[in-house]
Amino acid sequence: MVEKRQPIQIDEAINKVMQHPLSPKEESVPLLESVGxxxxxxxxxxxxxxxxxxxxxxxxAIKSEDTVHASRxxxxxxxxxxxxxxxxxxxxxxxxxxxxxxxxxxxxxxxxDAVVMLEIVREHGSEQIELVRSIKANDNISxxxxxxxxxxxxxxxxxxxxxxxxxxLATFGYSEVPVFRKPRIGVLATGSELLDVHxxxxxxxxxxxxxxxxxxxVMRAGAVPIVYGKLPDDLEACLAMITDQMDDVDVxxxxxGASVGDYDLVPExxxxxxxxxxxxxxxxxxxxxxxxxNLNGKMLFGLxxxxxxxxxxxxxxxxxxxxxxxxxxxxxxxxxxxxxxxDFLKPNPFTRIIRGRLEEENGQHVLFxxxxxxxxxxxxxxxxxxxIILPAGTRGFERGMEVDFLLLEDQKGSEExxxxxxxx
Amino acid sequence: MVEKRQPIQIDEAINKVMQHPLSPKEESVPLLESVGxxxxxxxxxxxxxxxxxxxxxxxxAIKSEDTVHASRxxxxxxxxxxxxxxxxxxxxxxxxxxxxxxxxxxxxxxxxDAVVMLEIVREHGSEQIELVRSIKANDNISxxxxxxxxxxxxxxxxxxxxxxxxxxLATFGYSEVPVFRKPRIGVLATGSELLDVHxxxxxxxxxxxxxxxxxxxVMRAGAVPIVYGKLPDDLEACLAMITDQMDDVDVxxxxxGASVGDYDLVPExxxxxxxxxxxxxxxxxxxxxxxxxNLNGKMLFGLxxxxxxxxxxxxxxxxxxxxxxxxxxxxxxxxxxxxxxxDFLKPNPFTRIIRGRLEEENGQHVLFxxxxxxxxxxxxxxxxxxxIILPAGTRGFERGMEVDFLLLEDQKGSEExxxxxxxx
Numbered sequence: 001m002v003e004k005r006q007p008i009q010i011d012e013a014i015n016k017v018m019q020h021p022l023s024p025k026e027e028s029v030p031l032l033e034s035v036g037x038x039x040x041x042x043x044x045x046x047x048x049x050x051x052x053x054x055x056x057x058x059x060x061a062i063k064s065e066d067t068v069h070a071s072r073x074x075x076x077x078x079x080x081x082x083x084x085x086x087x088x089x090x091x092x093x094x095x096x097x098x099x100x101x102x103x104x105x106x107x108x109x110x111x112x113d114a115v116v117m118l119e120i121v122r123e124h125g126s127e128q129i130e131l132v133r134s135i136k137a138n139d140n141i142s143x144x145x146x147x148x149x150x151x152x153x154x155x156x157x158x159x160x161x162x163x164x165x166x167x168x169l170a171t172f173g174y175s176e177v178p179v180f181r182k183p184r185i186g187v188l189a190t191g192s193e194l195l196d197v198h199x200x201x202x203x204x205x206x207x208x209x210x211x212x213x214x215x216x217x218v219m220r221a222g223a224v225p226i227v228y229g230k231l232p233d234d235l236e237a238c239l240a241m242i243t244d245q246m247d248d249v250d251v252x253x254x255x256x257g258a259s260v261g262d263y264d265l266v267p268e269x270x271x272x273x274x275x276x277x278x279x280x281x282x283x284x285x286x287x288x289x290x291x292x293x294n295l296n297g298k299m300l301f302g303l304x305x306x307x308x309x310x311x312x313x314x315x316x317x318x319x320x321x322x323x324x325x326x327x328x329x330x331x332x333x334x335x336x337x338x339x340x341x342x343d344f345l346k347p348n349p350f351t352r353i354i355r356g357r358l359e360e361e362n363g364q365h366v367l368f369x370x371x372x373x374x375x376x377x378x379x380x381x382x383x384x385x386x387x388i389i390l391p392a393g394t395r396g397f398e399r400g401m402e403v404d405f406l407l408l409e410d411q412k413g414s415e416e417x418x419x420x421x422x423x424x
Numbered sequence: 425m426v427e428k429r430q431p432i433q434i435d436e437a438i439n440k441v442m443q444h445p446l447s448p449k450e451e452s453v454p455l456l457e458s459v460g461x462x463x464x465x466x467x468x469x470x471x472x473x474x475x476x477x478x479x480x481x482x483x484x485a486i487k488s489e490d491t492v493h494a495s496r497x498x499x500x501x502x503x504x505x506x507x508x509x510x511x512x513x514x515x516x517x518x519x520x521x522x523x524x525x526x527x528x529x530x531x532x533x534x535x536x537d538a539v540v541m542l543e544i545v546r547e548h549g550s551e552q553i554e555l556v557r558s559i560k561a562n563d564n565i566s567x568x569x570x571x572x573x574x575x576x577x578x579x580x581x582x583x584x585x586x587x588x589x590x591x592x593l594a595t596f597g598y599s600e601v602p603v604f605r606k607p608r609i610g611v612l613a614t615g616s617e618l619l620d621v622h623x624x625x626x627x628x629x630x631x632x633x634x635x636x637x638x639x640x641x642v643m644r645a646g647a648v649p650i651v652y653g654k655l656p657d658d659l660e661a662c663l664a665m666i667t668d669q670m671d672d673v674d675v676x677x678x679x680x681g682a683s684v685g686d687y688d689l690v691p692e693x694x695x696x697x698x699x700x701x702x703x704x705x706x707x708x709x710x711x712x713x714x715x716x717x718n719l720n721g722k723m724l725f726g727l728x729x730x731x732x733x734x735x736x737x738x739x740x741x742x743x744x745x746x747x748x749x750x751x752x753x754x755x756x757x758x759x760x761x762x763x764x765x766x767d768f769l770k771p772n773p774f775t776r777i778i779r780g781r782l783e784e785e786n787g788q789h790v791l792f793x794x795x796x797x798x799x800x801x802x803x804x805x806x807x808x809x810x811x812i813i814l815p816a817g818t819r820g821f822e823r824g825m826e827v828d829f830l831l832l833e834d835q836k837g838s839e840e841x842x843x844x845x846x847x848x
Contacts, residue, residue, distance in 0.1 A: 027745040029620060032651070047625055085657060086729075087617030105617050105729065107628040135456075155806050162833065164641035164805030167731055170633035175622040193511030193529050197455060198599040201471055204513040204531040206595070211478045211625055213591035216459045220587060227456070233509060237804050305529065307591055335477050338789045355588075363761045365787065378473055379572045381588030382579050408584065410626045 005281035007288060010316060010351060014332075016278040017027065017317050020294055022325035025181040031169060032114060034161045034177035038222065038326035043155040043165075046172045048145035053108040056142045060099040060129055061090075061112035064137040074133045080127050084109065099129055108141055109268050114417045115140035135375050158327035160222075183223040183325045186249035187214045187317070188241060190265055191256040192232040192307055209378060212253040214303070217314045219408075221322040232350045233257060235268050242269060246298060250325070253318060256305030264335025266291050268304030273302060283392065287312040307378045312353045315387070333387070333406035341389070341402055345396030352392075355384040358405070367405055384408060429705035431712060434740065436777060438703040438756075441741050444718055446674050446749035449605040455593060458585045458601035462646065462750035467579040467589075470596045472569035477532040480566045484523040484545060484553055485514075485536035488561040496556045508533065523553055532565055539564035539780045579644065582647075582751035607647040607749045609742070611638045612665060614689055615680040615729055616656040625666035633802055634679040634734050638727070644833075654825050657681060659692050666693060666778040670722060674749070677742065677803060682731030690715050690726030699724060702752050707816065709774045711736040731802045739811070756838045757811070757830035762789025764812070765828055769820030776816075779808040782829070791829055 008016075026040040052421050055061065062078060070076040078099040084090050094100055094111035102115060114135045117351070122130040148154060161177070167385035189211040190359055197207050208230040215225035229243050231237050233256075242252060257265035270277055275295040280302075286309035291302035299321065301308055303313040315333065323331035344354065357368045370383035387406040390397050397403065432440075448462040474553035478483065486502060494500040502523035508514050510529035518524060518535035526532070526539060538559045546554040570835065571576060579589050585601070593601055613635040622629050633656040639649035648675055655661050657680075666676060681689035698717040702728075706714050710733035715726035723745065727737040739757065768778065781792045792825055795809035813828040814821050 003514055031636055032639055032643075033644050051625060051630060072461040078811045085617075086615055087629055087656070101588065105615065105630075128451050147548075160807075161640075162632035162808070163637050163644060163735070164808045166635040167637035167735075167802050168804050170636040171631055173621055173623075173625075173631060175620075184801070190530065191510055193509075196599075197594045197597060201475055204476065205511055206475060206529075207597060209591040209594035212455055212594040213587050216585075216590040218458075225456070232511070259443075274782065309586070311591075336784055355674055360760055378591050379578055381591050382583075384586075384588045 005289075007281040007283040007350070008281060009072060010281050010284050013279050013282045013290075013292070014317060014320060017289050017299070017321055018324065018331075019130070020278075020297075020321075022183055022321060024325050024327045026178050027179055028176045028180045031166065031175055033179055034167060034169070034179050036168050036222075037161050037162075037177070037179040037182075037329060039157055039159045039161055039165065039316055040180045042153055042157050043168060043174075044171070045150050045152045045154055045269065046146045047119070048150045049147040049171065050142050050144055051145050054142050055102045055106050055108060055115045055140065057106060057117050057140055057305060058103050058141065059101075059117045061094065061115050062093065062099045062115040062131075063096060063112055064134060064135050064139070065109060066096055067131055067133070069134045070131045070134045076131045077124075078131065080129060084108075087325045149283055159327060160328070174407065175415040178329045180325065183322055184226055184248065185218045185223050185322070186226045186242075186245050186252040187211050187255075188217065188228040188238070188253070189230040189255045189305075190233060190238055191230065192234075194232075194256075195228040196229065196230040210303075210307060211307065213307060213381070214253055214255060214310065214314055217311070217319070218322070221319045222326050223322045224321075233265060235265055235272075238265055239272055241267060242300075243273065244375050246295065249298075251299045251318065251321065252295075253301045253303060253314070255303045255310045257302070267336045269302070270295070270379060273300075278280065282318075283350045284312070285348050285352050287316075287353070290317065292317060307381060308355065311355070311381060311404045312387070316327060316353075325339045330414050333349060333408065334403055334410045334414045335406055336365060337402055338367045338405055340399050340401050341366040341368040341395055343399070344369050344388075344390060347394050347396050348390070349394075350392050351389075352390040353386060354388040354390060356386050356388045356405070358386045358407075365405070385417055429713075431705040431707040431774070432703050434706060434708050437703050437706045437716070438741060438744060440747060441716055441723070441750065442493075442724055442755075444721075444745075445700075446607055446745060448749050448751045450602050451605045452600045452602055452663060455590065455601055456601055458593070458603050459587075459590060459607075461585050461601070461603040462608075462752060463579060463581055463583045463585055463589065464602040464604045464751060465594060466577055467596070469572045469574055469576045469578055470612045472574045472671045473518045473571040474566050474568055477567050477568050478540045479526045479528060479530050479532060480563055480565065481528050481541050482540045483525075483541045483564065484633055485518065485526045485533050485539050486523045486555075486559060487520055487536055488538040488559050488563070489516065489629055490520055491555055491557070491559045494555045494558045494591075499546075500555045500827045501548075501754070502553050502555065504553060506533075511681060523641070530603070537561045543567070543829050554823065557722075574821065582753060599650040604749065604751045607674040607746055608650055608672065609642045609647050609746070610650045610652060610676040611635050611642065612652040612662070612677070612678075613654040613679045613729075614657060614662055615654065617773050618654040618656075622732060624683075634727075634729065634731060637731060638677055638679060638734065638738055641735070641743070642746070644745060646750050657689060659689055659696075662694060663696055665699065666724075670719065673722075675723045675736070675742065676719075677725045679727045679734045681726070693724065694715075694719070694725070702763065709742075709772050709776050711740075711777070712774060714741065716741060731805060732779065734810070735779070735805060735808065739830075740777075754838050757832065758834045759828055760789060760839045762791045762824050762829055763824055764821055764823050765792040767821070767823050768793050768812075769822070772814070772816060773818075773820050774816050776814040778812040779804055780810050780812045780829070782810045782831075792826060807808050809831065825834075
């Protein structure tokens, strides 16, 4: 009954998962609903920005040649022949000796090649201005296309849509935005010890926190969780749920029933559904009993029932699959280096992934492991801002030692695949 | 007609705004809808975690005293009197000479004080086990409360709800979560040059990008944007819109009509609505023509019509007001230090806030100013990941120089109020 499992390295496990990518699909959403979504097309400038030569200030549009000899002793007087606010166009070509009052953002009238700022002009009533210095051609003009030329690539497919990209989309007329569809991720917690969140505590039982935690991780990763709540450790009931719902989701996640024992459901699911196990043990702590399998083209993840192990398993193995379906290259967590802010003396033959907190001290990253880091600890999850990576080995880690870490809340991510963090 | 304005320092402007905070209000939402929201109450452990002594492994629960003399030469035999899976409780006290098969997560039966892992036990059928070493009391038991004691404070009001906090909320039975209500922020773009996003481009006109950009910034800050689209530079039309809608929002933002000129609407709004101007010029570039006013207890922000200036104005002055209403102490952007990755040679008498990109090189932050950094540049907004702060002065800045920067996408923020970044 007790099955012998062969652990594989973290990066190898990730690579096996990524050989079964979800195909990105497109959909269209109204502009403001696209905030935080993943752009599904390359965005090109549909016109130059600015789309016409315009005034960056309030002032007077003039012909610079009229001012060549202007000085304090020999001021030049120009006749104000009109006024243009932003959004309006002057209706004729400006002639020598003329000026047009112009507002910020307005189109430079034909015939003019410079703008004089209000501050350096002396106004005589509303019909005449006096200039006491010469103005160079092209002064104070924002030229058509100086920001962007028509046709330029301005944002790439797979980019997460933030306020700056919303500004671009609006500028180029996208009232509807093509985005990648959010994958649908089914989440089922198994375990006869589980109560629903609204239920009163009973002896020997705990509330189902994993399904909701994973659902929140799914949301953070950019996908839609479909939460099936919890089921007792009953193979037939779980199998029925999974087979019923598999068509409705892109990926199925179970938590619990993954360790080696009599009540282990996950190996049986895979067997009964004729799935192909990619791995069922990973050389890491927590989360060594993580299973991934392919069931008729769809991925099933059997994450541990321990909250900490479950959390790590999702971030390392499921998140990159979601990110890939959102068209991004940066499917992994952003990785950086810092120093330990506290000792972590317990060595481990497997790589440890420690949840922790990141602080900055004098421009240096300092990392603090959270709480006990028992994999069952739901409390230390509150501080899960980073994963601190402590390589496998026979020595512990002391305060001040340099370590790698992964950022969990960062939206930028990393293209880099994982290096091998542990040796068997 | 041309009004002389007196610039104030950035930090002084922020302080003036923060003297008119919105009062945080609570509401209740279903568990999964609380993801990303701000927790409105201190969260205490409603029970110990674990709530009972439990087994961290599959194995046998025993009385350690039975094994004191166990050895390879003198093995101890225990009678297996039952089996308990997670979620079940053993129905009587275990006696000397007995063992109970126990699964991960199950409650330790009364009378037992240790668990022996499956791997070190020799089973004789299902009724007897053999032990060849002594087991210490308390071995392999996860004790009640070892993670958290009942009554402990586990997350503070004002915390942004991430997956780890969702796990805590589920554990302690919060199927509904008290969160701070999202403030409602009205956004109106003014300018006769503005077209709606779906409209075709016309000579002298541009599409309204600011209203949607600001709306996306409002969403990123954690509030709800109410977008009124755009209105031409028509005082009465704008006034009517603002007075009509002011009751429906907590804060009103206008963009455009803020600079010094004939068509400036913002000073007139404030006048006509008997508001009190807090400031109408800030010693910074871009965004010097930013206005904040109090209208009968509600804040009105008149941001610049230039996309870059508008973007900066929102982040510096409106965002902290929103964050405060969400109950957080870290109302400002997180600040850090890095080095410039490129020259920025143009000095300025006002502090420059340059949008840019952050890279990591050997654990050091390297900052790259985006595009032209003209305040009208909608393109450089796509790269707005950080604000690089270049203090006012007479010198430019060279590649490799150390500079401060603010993180725009970071959810953590900073409690610190701004230092004075520029001198008049």
